[in-house]
Amino acid sequence: MSIKMKLLAGVVLAAAAGFAGAAQAQVKEVQMVHWWTSGGEAAALNVLKSNLAKEGYAWKDVPIAGGGGNQAMTALRAMVTAGNVPTSVQMLGYDITDWAEQGVLADLSPVATKEGWDKVIPAALQKFAKYDGKWVAAPVNVHSVNWIWVNKAVLDKIGGKEPTNWDEFIALLDKAKAAGVIPLAQGGQNWQEATMFDSVVVTTGGLDFYRKAFIDLDPAALSSPTMKLSFERLAKLRTYVDPSFSGRDWNLATAMVIKGDALLQVMGDWAKGEFINAKKAPGTDFMCFRFPGTQGNVVFNSDMFAMFKVGAERQEAQYALASATVDPGFQSSFNVVKGSVPARTDVSDAAFDACGKKGIADLKEAVAKNTLEGSMAQGYGQKAPFRAAYQEVVDKFFNGQIATADDAVKQLVDAINAAK
Numbered sequence: 031m032s033i034k035m036k037l038l039a040g041v042v043l044a045a046a047a048g049f050a051g052a053a054q055a056q057v058k059e060v061q062m063v064h065w066w067t068s069g070g071e072a073a074a075l076n077v078l079k080s081n082l083a084k085e086g087y088a089w090k091d092v093p094i095a096g097g098g099g100n101q102a103m104t105a106l107r108a109m110v111t112a113g114n115v116p117t118s119v120q121m122l123g124y125d126i127t128d129w130a131e132q133g134v135l136a137d138l139s140p141v142a143t144k145e146g147w148d149k150v151i152p153a154a155l156q157k158f159a160k161y162d163g164k165w166v167a168a169p170v171n172v173h174s175v176n177w178i179w180v181n182k183a184v185l186d187k188i189g190g191k192e193p194t195n196w197d198e199f200i201a202l203l204d205k206a207k208a209a210g211v212i213p214l215a216q217g218g219q220n221w222q223e224a225t226m227f228d229s230v231v232v233t234t235g236g237l238d239f240y241r242k243a244f245i246d247l248d249p250a251a252l253s254s255p256t257m258k259l260s261f262e263r264l265a266k267l268r269t270y271v272d273p274s275f276s277g278r279d280w281n282l283a284t285a286m287v288i289k290g291d292a293l294l295q296v297m298g299d300w301a302k303g304e305f306i307n308a309k310k311a312p313g314t315d316f317m318c319f320r321f322p323g324t325q326g327n328v329v330f331n332s333d334m335f336a337m338f339k340v341g342a343e344r345q346e347a348q349y350a351l352a353s354a355t356v357d358p359g360f361q362s363s364f365n366v367v368k369g370s371v372p373a374r375t376d377v378s379d380a381a382f383d384a385c386g387k388k389g390i391a392d393l394k395e396a397v398a399k400n401t402l403e404g405s406m407a408q409g410y411g412q413k414a415p416f417r418a419a420y421q422e423v424v425d426k427f428f429n430g431q432i433a434t435a436d437d438a439v440k441q442l443v444d445a446i447n448a449a450k
């Protein structure tokens with residue numbers, strides 16, 4: 031063998047060893063940034079952790095509390111800037127699109143194509159989970175925000191029934207007040223008030239109005255008397271909240287309803303995860319009603335696991351996570367615990383309780399009737415700067431830092447314009 035041949039053979043051997051080395055050097059670990067820190071959320075996340083553990087993956091948890099993910103997104107930016115890129119991140123709507131635009135998200139299409147995601151994930155979710163024809167995120171679920179969660183014993187005690195429109199809602203809250211019960215359990219963070227306001231706007235102006243205002247950012251809708259009335263109604267709701275709501279976490283507000291200290295909470299169906307975690311059952315201990323006057327509409331957000339471009343040694347873990355997430359069995363077992371409904375359209379509702387079954391049926395109907403729309407408060411209406419503007423104005427108004435509904439409308443229009 032000539033020296034040249036020997037050298038070449040050496041290179042080939044080294045390359046083969048390198049290849050084998052790379053294959054062995056796969057990092058069997060999933061590092062996940064998320065904001066699932068409440069009892070119900072942690073229980074749901076455990077389903078995923080244990081499924082991945084069975085496949086030999088360790089779990090590196092990066093929890094950053096705060097619904098809607100505002101804090102998590104801030105922390106994520108810091109991590110990415112420091113070169114510490116997680117395997118995966120819980121993300122919502124336009125945040126995914128924003129990172130995808132920057133070209134930093136991984137391509138999950140090899141998994142998605144093999145598993146036929148295109149056929150089973152609704153178009154409304156694909157709009158965010160895909161970018162430039164490639165899958166960049168694995169959809170976990172569909173949540174919706176236009177729900178109220180009611181303590182059954184308190185409802186019975188005050189002689190109340192399901193309110194189906196705004197006036198009946200107010201009458202019910204008045205009944206609770208008269209009976210000396212806190213009518214409305216509310217937390218005190220901007221995303222919580224904005225999440226409630228999504229529903230107030232839909233019941234006040236209808237879904238078409240909501241779309242004009244928040245999806246089209248139509249100046250006439252944003253500055254309309256209907257928007258003013260929506261703020262007036264939000265102010266009315268404020269009168270049913272106890273004095274110590276400021277800074278309260280959403281799950282503590284849910285706990286008030288679970289314990290019967292308050293009649294109800296307006297919150298996305300992640301609240302159901304808290305009832306389930308407290309061993310409460312729908313129909314017996316609590317009721318799930320659509321926010322009065324929004325029946326037939328589903329204002330949604332969907333948790334997705336966005337994946338960043340990582341080194342080859344971490345790619346298998348990403349693919350394993352993506353596959354485990356969209357797996358039909360997981361979509362059922364996780365969402366039963368989480369309070370959400372499957373992101374896939376082909377998962378049976380058999381394992382779900384009455385609220386889950388309703389959620390699945392409502393979603394199907396909303397897709398068929400085009401009454402499914404993204405939540406402005408939860409990052410599915412507009413990009414982050416608009417959502418932030420919305421959350422801030424709604425929060426200031428709720429906290430009395432903006433005095434009148436007229437001023438709130440003006441400040442909303444200004445803040446939306448400034449975000450453009």
Ligand code: BGC
Binds near residue numbers: 065071097099333
């Ligand atoms: C997420 C839910 C989460 C909730 C409260 C929402 O933004 O979509 O999955 O349970 O925040 O943390």
